[in-house]
Amino acid sequence: MAPRKHLALAALGAFLLASPSVAAEKPWRLVWSDEFDGTRLDLTKWSRAVDCGGGGNNERQCYTDAPDIVSVRDGMLRLTAVKRPTTAIANPWGPPDGRMKTGDYASGKILTEGKAAWRHGRVEARARVPGGQGVWPAIWMMPETSAYGGWPRSGEIDILETVNLGAPCEACDGGRENRVFGTIHFGKGGGPDHRRLGGQTAPAPSADGFHVYAVEWSPGEIVWLVDGVRYFAATAEDWKPVDGAAGPAPFDQPFHLILNLAFGGSWPEGANAKGVDDAALPATMEVDWVRVSQR
Numbered sequence: 368m369a370p371r372k373h374l375a376l377a378a379l380g381a382f383l384l385a386s387p388s389v390a391a392e393k394p395w396r397l398v399w400s401d402e403f404d405g406t407r408l409d410l411t412k413w414s415r416a417v418d419c420g421g422g423g424n425n426e427r428q429c430y431t432d433a434p435d436i437v438s439v440r441d442g443m444l445r446l447t448a449v450k451r452p453t454t455a456i457a458n459p460w461g462p463p464d465g466r467m468k469t470g471d472y473a474s475g476k477i478l479t480e481g482k483a484a485w486r487h488g489r490v491e492a493r494a495r496v497p498g499g500q501g502v503w504p505a506i507w508m509m510p511e512t513s514a515y516g517g518w519p520r521s522g523e524i525d526i527l528e529t530v531n532l533g534a535p536c537e538a539c540d541g542g543r544e545n546r547v548f549g550t551i552h553f554g555k556g557g558g559p560d561h562r563r564l565g566g567q568t569a570p571a572p573s574a575d576g577f578h579v580y581a582v583e584w585s586p587g588e589i590v591w592l593v594d595g596v597r598y599f600a601a602t603a604e605d606w607k608p609v610d611g612a613a614g615p616a617p618f619d620q621p622f623h624l625i626l627n628l629a630f631g632g633s634w635p636e637g638a639n640a641k642g643v644d645d646a647a648l649p650a651t652m653e654v655d656w657v658r659v660s661q662r
Contacts, residue, residue, distance in 0.1 A: 395489050395660035402656045403444045408437060412483060416476035416627070418459035419468035423518075426503070427631030427643065428474035429453035437475040444654040446475035446628040448502070450645055472648070476627035484511040484621035485659055490526060491581035492626070493655040496572055498532030498544075499647020500640045503629040506580055508622035515617045522606075522617040523552040524589065525565070527580040529572070534639035544639050545570045549582070549591030549599050553606050553617055564606065566591060566599025577655060586615045624659075628652045 401412055408415065415437050419429035431437075431453050438445045450472055457468035496504040506527040513521040528548040536544040550565030572578045572593075583590045591599045603615045628650065629635075631643045 393662040395662060397658060397660050398488070399483055400656065400658040403439050403654065404442050405439055408439050408477065413477040413479060414482065416478065417455050419455045419457055419470050420459045422629055422632065424632040424634065426629045427470060428472040428629055429455045429470040430476045431455065431473050433473065436473055437477060442655065445651050446626065447649055447651045448472060448474035448628050448630045449649045472630050474628045474630055476625065478623060478625040480511065480623040484623040485661070486619065486621045487584050487586060488659050488661040489581060489583045490624065490659050491579055492657045493577055493579045495575070495577045495653045496529055496532065497650035497652060499644055499650055500531050500534045501631045501635050501643030502532065502647050502650045503528070503530050503632055503635045504652040505627055505629065507625050509625060511621045511623050514620050519552040519554050520617065524582060524584065524618070524622060525550040526582050530635040531639040536639055540569055547572070547593055551589060551601055551606065551618070562606070564601050568593055568598035584618070586619065589618065624657065626654060
């Protein structure tokens with residue numbers, strides 16, 4: 368582990384022990400992490416996505432495990448989006464049917480599905496995200512077993528999303544997109560039965576700055592933070608109406624972690640300058656570390 372990361376962990380522990388707001392509760396205990404200090408992705412912790420499914424959002428990239436797209440070096444994970452014809456399976460969610468698809472763009476996505484999942488805790492990552500029209504980095508979580516049914520019935524927790532950072536934005540400070548989004552998805556299905564609850568904060572990260580994105584997820588509440596500053600929270604009362612369930616369902620089951628860099632898709636292409644701008648590529652999301660702690 369690099370010295371700066373040892374210092375960061377020590378500082379985190381000192382803060383948790385000294386903080387009056389935490390003293391009344393059990394302290395956070397690190398249960399899983401990846402500091403990305405090696406020379407290749409740790410495949411005991413992560414899998415690499417290889418598909419052209421478009422994320423269910425009409426995204427333009429195909430995910431690949433090419434070493435220039437998903438790489439670990441100099442203490443960082445790098446997920447890079449480029450304009451490059453890429454071929455992979457067309458539908459990664461349905462029964463295997465052999466159908467393939469070729470897209471115009473390549474990018475990276477890694478996930479802990481089948482290898483690590485958690486129910487509640489502080490999930491955080493120190494990352495630097497890229498900007499540009501159509502660029503959509505995300506750090507998020509999905510249920511390991513979908514106990515309440517297919518998406519969105521079993522929930523989704525979005526720790527970080529940004530779209531089109533730096534693109535024109537009338538509602539943003541300085542006239543440029545600068546927002547960070549944290550969201551949960553839940554509900555019975557598509558259309559009005561799909562519930563989406565989230566918040567946003569500004570200023571968002573610049574393309575050359577590292578920030579710590581986190582959620583603190585307990586049985587009755589999920590809190591979103593950037594650099595330790597809370598900017599949104601949702602409680603079990605907010606998602607209580609899902610399928611008439613009482614209590615913390617569906618966010619009462621183990622979720623796995625996903626990091627990806629999408630390009631294009633319904634959300635970014637419908638916002639800001641509209642569409643995609645190839646001049647934004649290559650774009651790289653850099654992740655210094657990912658940590659999961661529980662009380």
